[in-house]
Amino acid sequence: MKITILISLVFLLNLQGCISVGKKFDQTKTTEIKTNITTQKDIIKIFGEPDSVGFSNNILIFEYLSITGSSLSLSGKRLYVVFNENNTVKEYSFYKMKDN
Template sequence: MKFVRFFLLALCMLLLVVGCGTVGKNFDSSKVKNIQNNVTAQIDILDWFGVPYKEGKENNRTMWTYQLDTWQAIGEGQSKGLVILFDDNNIVKAYRYESNH
């Protein structure tokens, strides 16, 4: 009987640990309000948010992605993402920020 209780407790603990996860890297979302299209430089973005989680190209223009997704077995996960597209002069052309909290 003790073995069964121990086994069930261990199984529950394992499910809680396995049911949690994180993708991406946290960033200071309070600074998103400082971004201005056609004004903010890439160096400012780097200073405010650090190295992006992902870098890519869209129509030969640099695109940076900052992202943090967390989930857990109990409770609601959190998600936030910032995608920034730069022009040929490394100035913000457009950006999109989304968050569920």
Template structure:
């Protein structure tokens, strides 16, 4: 019985050690985003509401962010999008430290 209790306690500590920030998003959508073509409404349909919004040199910007930390390893990914006044993607950048997403278009 003590062994079972020890294993349960250890498992709970391990699970509690995993922390996330932001909302995970489908990174494979990035290849669909085209500067001067893709609309803000399409981005919202594909990814939902952004983690943060702001203004970049007078243009609206959206940031999608996700971080996962645990077991001594921290992984994160960011998608930063700037829109024209008409709601068209002006520019976008994607960065990630998730190994399975490293080969995605940036």
């Protein structure tokens, strides 16, 4: 019985490995984003290269993602930046994940 409990504890401890997705970014710097003024180059200077780049109806979208934690607790944040045709920010959204 003691061996079974010990094996179970070791197994559970192994499940708690740390994870990290994306790269950390400073969410307080979202205040520097000004629609129709901040450019694509400005966004890269502020936050670095995006974690993903996409297009919707030929409109450029940057995504910044940062998720950290373990199998028992995750936290994260996500920033979407949508650009106008002239490469200035059309709109942006910031989301923060709650801890489990």
